[in-house]
Amino acid sequence: MIYQPEKECISREQLRALQLKRLQATVALEYKQVPMYRAMMDQKGVKPEDIRTLEDIRFLPFMNKTDLRDYYPFGLLAAPQSDIVRVQGSSGTTGKPIVVGYTQNDVDVWTEMVSRALAAAGAGRDDIVQVCYGYGLFTGGLGAHQGASALGAMVIPMSAGNTQRQIMMMRDLGSTVLCCTPSYATYLGETIREMGLVPGKDIRLKAGIFGAEPWSEEMRQRLEELLGIDALDIYGLTEIAGPGVAFECLEKHGMHVNEDHVIVEVIDPVTEQPLPYGTPGELVFTTITKTGQPMLRYRTHDICTLDDTPCPCGRTTVRMSRITGRTDDMLVIRGVNVFPSQIESVLVSIHGVAPHYLLEVDRVNSADTLEVKVELTEDMFSDTVSQIEAVRQLIAEQIKSVVGVQAKITLVPPRSIPRSEGKAKRVIDHRKY
Amino acid sequence: MFVKQISIFLENVKGSLYDLMDLLGNGGINLLALSIADTTGFGIVRCITRDDQVDPALALLRQGGLIAKVNDVVCVQMPHKPCGFANVLHVLKENNLSVEYCYSFCRSTSDDAVMILRTSDKHRCVQALQQAGVTMLTQQQVDAL
Numbered sequence: 001m002i003y004q005p006e007k008e009c010i011s012r013e014q015l016r017a018l019q020l021k022r023l024q025a026t027v028a029l030e031y032k033q034v035p036m037y038r039a040m041m042d043q044k045g046v047k048p049e050d051i052r053t054l055e056d057i058r059f060l061p062f063m064n065k066t067d068l069r070d071y072y073p074f075g076l077l078a079a080p081q082s083d084i085v086r087v088q089g090s091s092g093t094t095g096k097p098i099v100v101g102y103t104q105n106d107v108d109v110w111t112e113m114v115s116r117a118l119a120a121a122g123a124g125r126d127d128i129v130q131v132c133y134g135y136g137l138f139t140g141g142l143g144a145h146q147g148a149s150a151l152g153a154m155v156i157p158m159s160a161g162n163t164q165r166q167i168m169m170m171r172d173l174g175s176t177v178l179c180c181t182p183s184y185a186t187y188l189g190e191t192i193r194e195m196g197l198v199p200g201k202d203i204r205l206k207a208g209i210f211g212a213e214p215w216s217e218e219m220r221q222r223l224e225e226l227l228g229i230d231a232l233d234i235y236g237l238t239e240i241a242g243p244g245v246a247f248e249c250l251e252k253h254g255m256h257v258n259e260d261h262v263i264v265e266v267i268d269p270v271t272e273q274p275l276p277y278g279t280p281g282e283l284v285f286t287t288i289t290k291t292g293q294p295m296l297r298y299r300t301h302d303i304c305t306l307d308d309t310p311c312p313c314g315r316t317t318v319r320m321s322r323i324t325g326r327t328d329d330m331l332v333i334r335g336v337n338v339f340p341s342q343i344e345s346v347l348v349s350i351h352g353v354a355p356h357y358l359l360e361v362d363r364v365n366s367a368d369t370l371e372v373k374v375e376l377t378e379d380m381f382s383d384t385v386s387q388i389e390a391v392r393q394l395i396a397e398q399i400k401s402v403v404g405v406q407a408k409i410t411l412v413p414p415r416s417i418p419r420s421e422g423k424a425k426r427v428i429d430h431r432k433y
Numbered sequence: 434m435f436v437k438q439i440s441i442f443l444e445n446v447k448g449s450l451y452d453l454m455d456l457l458g459n460g461g462i463n464l465l466a467l468s469i470a471d472t473t474g475f476g477i478v479r480c481i482t483r484d485d486q487v488d489p490a491l492a493l494l495r496q497g498g499l500i501a502k503v504n505d506v507v508c509v510q511m512p513h514k515p516c517g518f519a520n521v522l523h524v525l526k527e528n529n530l531s532v533e534y535c536y537s538f539c540r541s542t543s544d545d546a547v548m549i550l551r552t553s554d555k556h557r558c559v560q561a562l563q564q565a566g567v568t569m570l571t572q573q574q575v576d577a578l
Contacts, residue, residue, distance in 0.1 A: 376442055376500050377500070378502065381440070381442050381500045381502055382440070382502070383438065383440035383477060383479055383502060383504055383551065384470075384477075384534065384551070385470050385472060386533070388442075388475070388477070389472075410474055411442075411474065411475055412444060413443070413444050413499065413500065414499075414500060415498050416444065
């Protein structure tokens with residue numbers, strides 16, 4: 001089903017005209033209200049009036065995650081603080097999270113994008129949507145919740161965790177649509193099978209919308225078999241809105257980008273030049289309907305390919321491929337974005353200097369695991385086991401609180417973590433998607 | 434009234450204890466007492482050497498890339514008979530001191546037994562044992578063992 005055919009199936013020509021009008025308004029707003037971005041534009045010698053065609057977007061300076069950190073928390077607001085009705089957040093690259101302020105308009109834009117995604121999976125007012133993303137600063141839970149509510153569906157706001165209770169509710173209430181991370185969906189599916197429950201009989205799910213971490217076609221097949229559903233991908237990021245920026249339709253051939261709300265580009269991460277459709281590169285988004293904290297040419301560091309060939313579903317929007325990699329060292333662990341620099345900042349805060357460390361990520365029983373190996377320093381060492389254990393526990397607690405992920409801490413002897421060319425390798429990812 | 438102890442961090446992997454003993458032995462370090470605390474991930478080797486071997490041992494260990502530390506422990510001597518150690522521990526219990534770890538010496542100049550003690554408070558421990566008349570060995574006496 002198409003939620004808003006008049007917007008989602010608009011002709012490319014009309015869409016481009018709409019995008020240009022909205023881009024010009026957003027650039028004008030940003031130039032007027034956000035001193036940091038005005039300074040960046042002035043430095044490049046670009047004025048809002050210089051944006052005459054959609055292609056002129058390439059004259060605009062890029063925004064980065066570091067800008068959100070440097071102007072934390074409200075330095076990038078384009079609206080008065082009294083107009084901000086919500087704050088959502090995600091992990092920053094170091095100790096502090098990044099926060100994004102939403103006006104009511106921005107919450108509505110985001111909600112609309114998620115409603116479209118749910119409708120594309122076949123959800124409507126008769127459906128029962130079980131949301132097992134975490135509710136909170138993380139956009140997963142509230143995003144899916146708002147989108148399903150606006151559709152008129154019945155929402156079960158389960159939040160994350162407690163698998164037995166998730167399955168009990170799924171069975172008793174007859175959930176038809178599941179929203180969570182693909183790895184958690186796999187775990188739910190495996191547990192359902194272990195319990196001897198039969199999808200189609202005991203479990204009435206028909207579709208699942210899975211996001212917040214990268215996954216693959218193999219995982220799609222497995223999920224569809226395990227749960228007896230159509231498994232669809234959804235993409236988003238807090239900086240732009242949250243989940244729903246792009247979503248798959250039942251054709252399962254790329255995610256439709258909500259182009260009436262964002263302009264999407266793929267660039268060469270080195271030369272920063274826009275690339276044609278079909279060429280893999282770094283995704284860059286510009287919001288064109290947000291008023292609280294608009295983002296212009298925001299670099300996601302996600303690598304993918306855009307496809308503008310017509311989709312049989314009838315939507316005219318460009319589709320993006322699955323995310324195939326990152327241009328930086330960000331990891332997604334159990335749906336949470338993790339940067340090695342965050343772990344480093346925790347270690348520095350405890351010990352003053354960062355000891356050598358290594359992150360090992362794996363997937364055990366469909367759940368991501370994070371092991372942090374830390375080379376012991378003389379400061380951390382003691383002649384009693386309890387004191388060394390206390391150091392280990394402190395690191396684990398701090399990582400949990402700053403990064404939001406449970407990690408196993410292993411203390412290893414000095415110089416036992418291999419160095420390559422003088423620089424330590426920080427991450428080993430054993431996961432196979 | 435304290436004796437110096439060297440503690441060394443070891444990874445809990447095959448051969449690591451041999452490598453350590455080989456390193457110290459080839460450096461001419463003789464151990465008078467030794468104990469190992471192990472967890473699933475790592476171990477702590479604690480040992481006593483003669484006073485004049487502490488610094489050379491530390492230098493060797495650091496050269497070998499190992500983490501080591503020196504701290505004070507108490508060395509008690511007690512009659513080698515039933516309840517010998519219990520009587521010492523009784524003093525600690527009465528004084529509300531807890532034992533964090535202990536281990537025994539392999540050698541003694543007399544028929545007595547000798548043990549190393551690490552308690553929650555080394556100063557109060559020495560005081561309590563002195564008052565109770567428990568014999569403690571000085572570093573010099575340990576060196577002569």
